[in-house]
Every structure is written in structure tokens, then in C-alpha cells.
Amino acid sequence: MALEHAILVSLAEQAATGYDLARRFDASIGYFWRASHQQIYKTLARMEADGWVSATIEPREGTADKKTYAITDAGREELTRFSAEPSPREALRSDFAVKLRGLADVAAIVEDTRRRRADHVERLDRYEASAKRHYPDPAAIEEHERGAYLALRGGILSERTGIAWCDEILGQLETRSER
Amino acid sequence: MALEHAILVSLAEQAATGYDLARRFDASIGYFWRASHQQIYKTLARMEADGWVSATIEPREGTADKKTYAITDAGREELTRFSAEPSPREALRSDFAVKLRGLADVAAIVEDTRRRRADHVERLDRYEASAKRHYPDPAAIEEHERGAYLALRGGILSERTGIAWCDEILGQLETRSER
């Protein structure tokens, strides 16, 4: 259950509303963890009950109050505790690999692989643009940003591998499906 | 919900009991999809109700009947339908990346990264041994095994990338944590 921890990491950098967090989960943090706003609101409520975050309430008329969440000392402690515990190996779950393994409809898989490749390219571009903008000189990275940089590097390496895999698949299947 | 489809792919190759499937999910298919035996039994029951699989029952005294499942025509149809539908991009969820991004405890992350690297190496070895055993000559792969081969290639590429990433992380963090 690392959504809580992803939120803590994000709030440790900067306090935010649930809405802000949802946007962050569509961008930076979202490179490694996806979450819907519904999930985020639910989790924030639990985290507040646990004392890991505290909310500053700005009352608004006619609609629900705006709540800005900040990490508490207990939250920071929990983050340290989480950081020190070994991470479980990710349960990998790939619809695509299952489909590929079955290989029931070559033309459909070729099409799917092309779509997948385009998606990898798009994300790689995004990551590389982000790397260029935030870390133009990898030798000059400051300690506080090293984690984010290394995480981004992971994203870049993994997208490149995704593209290479798609190319290998297409190389072997394309000629067969176009007859 | 592709557990059903992973099971269909597996049963299309060979009929099996829930127990057999659970073991396959610890090995071959398990490279791309993890599932516990509890989950598998539950899903098989639903799939039988949906008519995608049929069970041959071997009654046993004193304990639950043994059920061997086989894919039905409806199951094969569903597999084709699933195969033709575009696969959703995987929601990537990495505790490790979240932790890295937070970078709260460098020594702990270095340790975690080493463990992770060893795990990648072990899996890569397993995949490469499997590739060597089943596909000694990549040029001579038969059509019916091409999907499994390409899926395995994906596993190999991804483990190699995982190792490269760990090495990059260790290269940047190791010296810092050992002072």
C-alpha cells in the first residue's frame, strides 16, 4: 500500500490539496504511481485520521471546503520507516504479454504493438524533455534532487526498452501479417 | 481483468487443475502475470459459470473432488476477442521508485537496490536458461511458439534494464553512503 507513501513523498516536497495531488499523479509522481482523485481523497482522509497529514481548511460558501494538506512529523517518521523497509518485488502484470504469449490474432497484435510503441515514444519524449529541463548537467545534480533524477532515469531506461521490445516484436510479426 | 485470459492462454496449451495452474503461475506464465491459488480457484469457478472452461471431475473420498479444466469453444472465442481488443497501458506502480524519489535514507536504499539487483540477475538467469533450452536457434522458431518466445524476450530485455538501472543508482549513491 504505497499510495500513502507516494502522497507523503509529494507532500514532503510541497503542501497541496487533493486536487493538486491528483494533478501531480498525472505528471511527475505519476510516472511511478497512478492514482485517481477518488482514491486520493479517500486515502487523504485515512491519512489525516492516522495523523500523517494535517489539513488547513479554507471554508467556501455554496460548495465543499478547500483543504490544503501538509505532512506532519508523524508522517515524516512514517516515510523514514517506509524508506528503510525492503521493497517487495513488483508483481508484474501485463495484459499485453499475456496476449502476445497467446498470439491468437497476429494482425491485431501487430496493431497493438504499434500503438504501444507510439505510447512509449511519447512518454520517452516527455521524460527526456523533463530531464533536459530539470537536470541539464547531470554532473551538477544536487543531493536533494538526486532521488527524483534517478527515478526519472529509470523511466527513461524503461521506455527505451519498451521501444526495443516493440521493434523486435514488429520485426518478427509484421511481414507475417501483411500478406 | 486479464487473469481470466492468462488462464485461458494456459488452458489452451494444456488442460489443468487449479493446482497445476497455480504452479504455472509460479513459472512460465508467472513471468507476466502473478496469481495466488485462492484467486485462481475463485476465477475458475466464475469462468466455468461463464462457459469458458469445462471441468472433468474425478471424485475422491474424504477430500474435495479433483477437477481438471479444459478450454471450451466459447473460451477460445473469448480469447480471440480479447486478443483483438487494444491492451490498456499498464498502470505502473513501483514502491521502489516512490522510495527512491523520496530518498529519505540513502543507506537503506543502497541496500534495497543491491537486493533488487540480485533479484533481477536471478530472474535474468532463469529467463536466459529458459530461452536457451526452448529456443536454442532463434532462426528456427516455429509459428506456434513465437508468442511465448517474444514474451520471454520481453522479460529478458526488462531484467537487463532493471540491472542497468540498479547499477546507475548504485554508482551514484554507493560512495555517498559509505563514509
Next chain:
DNA sequence: AGTCGCATGTAAGTTGTTACATGATTAC
């Protein structure tokens, strides 16, 4: 006598998804 492999499940709880629902403010 005890562990391992085979074989089947139930129950309770957590997490995540999808659909639904509301309302203010700002830009075109």
C-alpha cells in the same frame, strides 16, 4: 512421527475502478 507435494477451498479485509454528483470561478 513429520514433512512435502498434491489438491481444494472459505472468509475477512484492503485496494482500486467506474459511475455518479455538485458547485464556484475564469477565459473565450
Next chain:
DNA sequence: GTAATCATGTAACAACTTACATGCGACT
């Protein structure tokens, strides 16, 4: 006026995890 952005949620459902539970047969 209408669409986008900001902002917060509820409800129902589906999927997955963890703990518990049983029992046979073979081997040691």
C-alpha cells in the same frame, strides 16, 4: 452562454491479499 479549470466527494462494484482450514499419499 459555454467550456475549462478548480475543488470535493459518495456509492457500488471488482480485484486482490492474507489468514485460515482440510485431507490424502509418498517419502524419510
